[in-house]
Structures are given as C-alpha cells and as structure tokens.
Amino acid sequence: MSDNTLTTTDTKSAARVTAEAARRRTFAVISHPDAGKSTLTEALALHARVITEAGAIHGKAGRRSTVSDWMEMEKARGISITSTALQFPYRDCVINLLDTPGHADFSEDTYRVLTAVDAAVMLIDAAKGLEPQTLKLFQVCKHRGIPIITVINKWDRPGRHALELMDEIHERIGLRTTPLTWPVGIAGDFKGVMDRRKGHYIRFTRTAGGATAAPEEHIPADAAADAAGTDWETAVEESELLSMDGSDFDPDTFRTGESSPVLFTSAALNFGVNQLLDVLVELAPSPGPIVDVNGVPRPVESPFSAFVFKVQAGMDSSHRDRIAYARVCSGTFERGDVLTHAGTGKPFVTKYAQSVFGQQRSTLDDAWPGDVIGLANAAVLRPGDTLYRDVPVVYPPIPSFSPEYFSVARGTDPSKHKQFRKGIEQLDQEGVVQVLRSDRRGEQAPVFAAVGPMQFEVAQHRMATEIGSPIALESLPYQVARIVDPEDAEFMNKQVSAEVLTRSDGVMLVLFSTPWRLQGFQRDNPDIKLRSLVAAAEG
Incomplete structure (x- = not known):
C-alpha cells in the first residue's frame, strides 16, 4: 500500500475533501498593463456581492483604490506591482482569485502566482489587442498546461472589430477562440451581448460611474431585434460566421489548452462580469492532483500539503509581520496544525493562519485543496517551499527569472546598520529582488539583481518606509548573468567586464557587461561551462 493510500476509516473524510475541492475555482487574471485587470478583479468581487461599491484605481485625489491594489506605490501610480489573493463565495462555489502585476518588471511575481492556479483569465484591451506582456504570459500558461479564458475588455470604448481580434489571437498565438458571448454594438457603443449558447440577448444598463453592479435584462431571441435593431442582426450574422x-x-480543447472561450466586457461599467463569473463556475477546472518533484501526482484526498508561492510584508503598518501565501494542494488544513517544512524537516506551527482579501485579513479555521491560506509570522518560509502533514512530499521549486538589471545597495544612515541587514534579508526572502554578494564588495554593499528597474524602486521605497533604513542605489554596467561552477569563479573574476557574485541560495553567478561580451568569452573559452538561469518564459 502506497503512502498516499487511505485507510477505510479515512473514507468519509476523503469524500469531504474531494467534495470541497470540486467546489473550488482557483485562477489568476493576467494582462498587459492598463488592460483593466485590477478593475475587473474589483468588478468580480462586486458582482459576487462581497463588496458593495467598486473603486477607481487611477490614484487621483478623492478617488478610492481597488481592494487588490493596496500598496502606497500602487495607489500613487495606478498600477499593480504585487500579486493579491481574494477569496469569496459565488453560487455553490468558492472563488480563489489571484490578481497579478501587469507590468513586465514584475513578471517574476506573476510567474509565481501562475504556479498556484488551475486556470487563467487573459484580459485583452479591445483597442490594443495582444500586447507583449500578454504574449509572454500566454506562453507561461501554455507551458504549464493552464486553460485560458479570454476576456475582451473596454468594449465601451472605441476599438477594433471583434472578428479582427479573434483572427489576431488565433494567428499570433495559435489559440482557437470560441466566443461564448458576442457584442451587440460596435466597440464604443456597447449595448449588451448575445449569449451564443442560449441564443438570447443580454442588455446592460449603465449605473452612475460604474460603481455598482449593472442591471441586466435577458431578452429572448425573437424579441431581440426589436430591442437592439440592426446591431442584433449584425451580431447574429457574425455568430453564424x-x-x-x-x-x-x-470543452475538450479548452481543457487541453488548444482553444479559449471568449467573453466581451466593460469592467469599468460592470458589463459582462456576471457572465464571466458563471463561466468560471461552469467551465474552469477544479483542483486536481499536483505533481511532486519526482513526477508523482499527489491526489487531493491525500494528507495535507501545500506550497508557498509568495511572501509579502508591509500589509499592515501596525504589524511588522510577513504573510506567506500557500496554495493548498491536498487534504484538509486546520488552524493550529503542526506541519513539517519539507526543506528543513522542522515543524511549522499554523496558529496564526489567516484568510486574505486584498489587504484585509481575518482568522482562518480551515481550508481545502485550491484555497490560498495566509501564514503570518512566516520568517522561515520562502517562495517554493513545501509544507506537509504525515506523508512527506516536496513540490517542484519555483524557477527564478534571469536578471537583466543590477545595482549596488548601500545604507545612507550608518546608525541603521542592523535594520539595513534585516531589510536586505527580508527583500531577498520575499523575492522582491535577487540579492547577490561577494567578499570583494562586503556585506554592506550587496548587489540587487532584477528583471526590471521598477523592482529597484519598490525595494528602495520599502527599505525607507517599512524597514526604516533608507538606501542609495548605484547602477552596475552589467546586462546578463550566467551560473558558473565554483572551481571556475577565480578565473572568471579576472576577466574584463565580468564579475562573480553569490546568490543567497549559494548559486554563483557571473555577470557580463553585454550579451556580446558573453558570446566572445564563450567562443574563446569553450572549456568553461556557463549555464543559463531558468526563465519562466522559456518553459
């Protein structure tokens, strides 16, 4: 009998776990910046009736921010720079919605989130179509086998023709689009949608500022022409095409990632949001077995296990704790459980488990496969860590992106030495930046490595406001990093326009000034083996 086999006495509890897992829908919203991702997140929560009024996210005086954008920098810039978990009930299901940063500089944070979901909502601006960040994230989803629901947003504004957008998606990423709703009215004149499966017309009514759920009227097909005129006739013709x-x-090609159901919305006006919630409940997959580091699937009814995909601090200015976000993979979680940290073999007590809704936190008593739990005071946890009870398991680590920007960090206040050291360690553990060190530079001059320069801004802001140890950053003239074996490190440090530093996990990296300098070195020194860092986009 295998370790994951349940005894007869466990049958009843296993049936409960299976039933609870079947109710879960865990998904991420991904998009290019400014496609309306955080607005859609807010609209979904509004239509599920877990908030009463949606907020604007443009950072203007007197305007409310969304529940998913809570950091001061997010409010000021009007963009998402960190992922957020929201859990709420809808119909007979439990929705676990993970909002992600849209900006390319925070791709690593988005990739971590995509390791924890069963489906993704790909949001596309009706006027702009597929954009670079959307394409990159699609490739990550494709590699991970994550089914995608496509949402064409901002249909209330002038944009491209719906059929043209369908062709672009199919031609550029090879994903067959299978629209479930079709717009009645061109982009900029959004009257409602045709439900292509039922054939009727769903007419929307605007509300003041789009702050409340838009009323819907379901009109039978035989009366739709009188209600919408030629716009309905055009929609019918295009649906037939x-x-x-x-x-x-x-459903089969959707589950295998070959096709994507499409819906048309205006998240700002709350048009089409109910339809998306219904599609998530009806079509998105529920949690299933997760494959461990040895390639063995762990069934959802197995003893409890979870993996940490994100660590976040600064959510509550009155508490200096850190929240580790963990995706439940199997079994039942109960607050107070003593779990095992797979990496160290040491116990981890879950007395301070929490349910997270944006920045808001509440005590969590239990959770099931697919749920996201917040573990407070989690100083020992890092992204990629596995926690389990009873039956050991280790889930695959989360790969790091290859950094392209490098800066030396130095404290500007010598009296804050202790805070400086703790703050650097915290940023490293959370994955805000990768932290590199060398004997030559010393402990007081660690090197920050990042995918994009905005990560440096976040690190600098948090060191000053949360840690209380302001830092100055000095840009370094490097553009590319490779893993180098320790025995070759001394030789590499003698090269022109190259430098060897050690990451906090012990991996040694050599930094080159340009990709051409790297190519020239490899050509002249074929016996030195340099390895690429694993990048999410590579699959």
Missing part, C-alpha cells in the same frame, strides 16, 4: 468556422465552444 463563427459557427461555420468551427469557433463554437469545445
């Missing part, structure tokens, strides 16, 4: 082209929804 889609059917002739084989673009009707197919």
Whole structure:
C-alpha cells in the first residue's frame, strides 16, 4: 500500500475533501498593463456581492483604490506591482482569485502566482489587442498546461472589430477562440451581448460611474431585434460566421489548452462580469492532483500539503509581520496544525493562519485543496517551499527569472546598520529582488539583481518606509548573468567586464557587461561551462 493510500476509516473524510475541492475555482487574471485587470478583479468581487461599491484605481485625489491594489506605490501610480489573493463565495462555489502585476518588471511575481492556479483569465484591451506582456504570459500558461479564458475588455470604448481580434489571437498565438458571448454594438457603443449558447440577448444598463453592479435584462431571441435593431442582426450574422468556422465552444480543447472561450466586457461599467463569473463556475477546472518533484501526482484526498508561492510584508503598518501565501494542494488544513517544512524537516506551527482579501485579513479555521491560506509570522518560509502533514512530499521549486538589471545597495544612515541587514534579508526572502554578494564588495554593499528597474524602486521605497533604513542605489554596467561552477569563479573574476557574485541560495553567478561580451568569452573559452538561469518564459 502506497503512502498516499487511505485507510477505510479515512473514507468519509476523503469524500469531504474531494467534495470541497470540486467546489473550488482557483485562477489568476493576467494582462498587459492598463488592460483593466485590477478593475475587473474589483468588478468580480462586486458582482459576487462581497463588496458593495467598486473603486477607481487611477490614484487621483478623492478617488478610492481597488481592494487588490493596496500598496502606497500602487495607489500613487495606478498600477499593480504585487500579486493579491481574494477569496469569496459565488453560487455553490468558492472563488480563489489571484490578481497579478501587469507590468513586465514584475513578471517574476506573476510567474509565481501562475504556479498556484488551475486556470487563467487573459484580459485583452479591445483597442490594443495582444500586447507583449500578454504574449509572454500566454506562453507561461501554455507551458504549464493552464486553460485560458479570454476576456475582451473596454468594449465601451472605441476599438477594433471583434472578428479582427479573434483572427489576431488565433494567428499570433495559435489559440482557437470560441466566443461564448458576442457584442451587440460596435466597440464604443456597447449595448449588451448575445449569449451564443442560449441564443438570447443580454442588455446592460449603465449605473452612475460604474460603481455598482449593472442591471441586466435577458431578452429572448425573437424579441431581440426589436430591442437592439440592426446591431442584433449584425451580431447574429457574425455568430453564424463563427459557427461555420468551427469557433463554437469545445470543452475538450479548452481543457487541453488548444482553444479559449471568449467573453466581451466593460469592467469599468460592470458589463459582462456576471457572465464571466458563471463561466468560471461552469467551465474552469477544479483542483486536481499536483505533481511532486519526482513526477508523482499527489491526489487531493491525500494528507495535507501545500506550497508557498509568495511572501509579502508591509500589509499592515501596525504589524511588522510577513504573510506567506500557500496554495493548498491536498487534504484538509486546520488552524493550529503542526506541519513539517519539507526543506528543513522542522515543524511549522499554523496558529496564526489567516484568510486574505486584498489587504484585509481575518482568522482562518480551515481550508481545502485550491484555497490560498495566509501564514503570518512566516520568517522561515520562502517562495517554493513545501509544507506537509504525515506523508512527506516536496513540490517542484519555483524557477527564478534571469536578471537583466543590477545595482549596488548601500545604507545612507550608518546608525541603521542592523535594520539595513534585516531589510536586505527580508527583500531577498520575499523575492522582491535577487540579492547577490561577494567578499570583494562586503556585506554592506550587496548587489540587487532584477528583471526590471521598477523592482529597484519598490525595494528602495520599502527599505525607507517599512524597514526604516533608507538606501542609495548605484547602477552596475552589467546586462546578463550566467551560473558558473565554483572551481571556475577565480578565473572568471579576472576577466574584463565580468564579475562573480553569490546568490543567497549559494548559486554563483557571473555577470557580463553585454550579451556580446558573453558570446566572445564563450567562443574563446569553450572549456568553461556557463549555464543559463531558468526563465519562466522559456518553459
């Protein structure tokens, strides 16, 4: 009998776990910046009736920020720079929604989130179509086998033709689009949508500022022409063209990632949001077995296990604690459980488990596969760590992106030496930046390595406001990093325009000034083996 086999006495509890897992829908919203991702997140929570009024996110005086954008820098800039978990009930299901940063500089944070979800909502601006960051994130989803629901947003504004957008998605990323709703009215004149499966017309009514849920009227097909005129007739004709082209929804190709159901929305006006929630409940996969580091699937009814995909501090200015976000993979979680940290073998007590809704936190008593739990005071946890009870398991580590920007960090207040050291360690543990060190530079001059320069801004802001140890950053003239074996490190340090530093996990990296300098070195020194860092986009 294998370790994961349940005894007869466990049958009843296993059935409960399976039933609870079947109710979960855990997904991420991904997009290019400014596609309306945080606005959509807010609209979903509004339509699920867990908030009463949606907020604007543009950072203007007197305007409310969304529940998912709570950091001061997010409010000021009007963009998401950190991922956020929101859990709420809808119909008979429990929604675990993970909002992600849209900006490319925070791709690493988004990738961590994508390791913890069962589906993704790909949000596309109706005027701009597919954009670079959207393409990159699609490739990550494709590699991980994550089914994608496509949402064409901002249909209330002038934009491209709906059929043109469908063609672009198919041609550029090879994903067959199978629209479930179709717009009635061109982009900029959004009256409602045709429900292509039921054939009726869903007419939306605007509310003041889009702050409350938009009323809907469901009109039978035989009365839709009188209600919408030629716009309905155009929608019917285009829907028929889609059917002739084989673009009707197919559950099998959706699950395998070959096709994507499409919906049309205006998140700012709360148009089409109910339809998206219903599609998530009806079509998105529920949690299933997660494959461990040895390639063995762990069934959801196995003893409890979870993996940490994010560590976040600064959520509450009155408490200096850190929250580790963990995705429940199997079994039942109960607050107070003593778990095992797979990396160290040491016990981890979950007395301070919490349910997280944006910045808001509340005590969590239990959780099931697919849920995201917040573990407070989690100083020993890092992204990629596994926790388990009873039956050991280790889930695959979360790969790091290859950094392209490097800066030396120095404290500007000598009296804050202790805070400086703790703050650098905290940023490293959370994955805000990668921290590199060398004997030559010393402990007081660690090197920050990042995918994008905005990560430096976040690190600098947090060191000053949360840690109380302001830092100055000095840019370094490096653009590319490779892993180098320790025995070759001394030789590499003698090279022109190169420097060897050690990451906090012990991996030694050599930094080169340009990709051409790297190519020249490899050509002249074929016996020195340099390895690429694992990048999420590579799969």
